[in-house]
Amino acid sequence: MITINEREYHYDESHILNFAEGLIGLPEMRRAVLIPMEDLGPFSWLASVENEKPHFVVVDPNDIFLDYQTGAADVTDAPNMRTLAIVKISSDWKKTTVNLRAPIFINPETNDGAQMVLTDGKYGFEESIPQE
């Protein structure tokens, strides 16, 4: 069980994701779970199970941005690789941004995950949500 924002979530041990290197600048984020926000789709929590911190709001960028392409960054050739991007919530939702430059890849077959940095310069760390 894990508590995020005063709400308790149950998770199955078999769903724990392994980030061998942690996230960039957050090496403690090695074992985490992805918890869909049932009433706040398409968003999910990505939360460390070690000490419940840190946790992030994440989203599949393809749910928000048309034609998001990670190029050669997903070096592993797992066919069902999932892509997530970290969302920085602002108290004004129109100012919320998504980190498209450093997506998180998760291999659902092995539950291994890693954060990569796209080097083609197409995307930024703070991309605004399309309003239209």
Next chain:
Amino acid sequence: MLVLSRRTGQKIVIGNEIVIEVVAISSEGVRLGISAPTQTSVHRFEVFVEIMEANKAAAGVLDQDERSALQDLSAHIRSKQK
């Protein structure tokens, strides 16, 4: 910090797998070639710091205003998906 002198074409090895070669030296700067296992990430330090700060800024508990912003955002995205 360990400080070494190297000439063009000379290398340094870190651990058993990471090799850094001085490819070229000019008045503009030094060009380095880095060979590392695929699972080892290599970044320019400034980029690393930017991502680290972006990650840290996004981590953590949402306050009441941010939670209601997330509700509005979710509603906005779902209305577009329909």
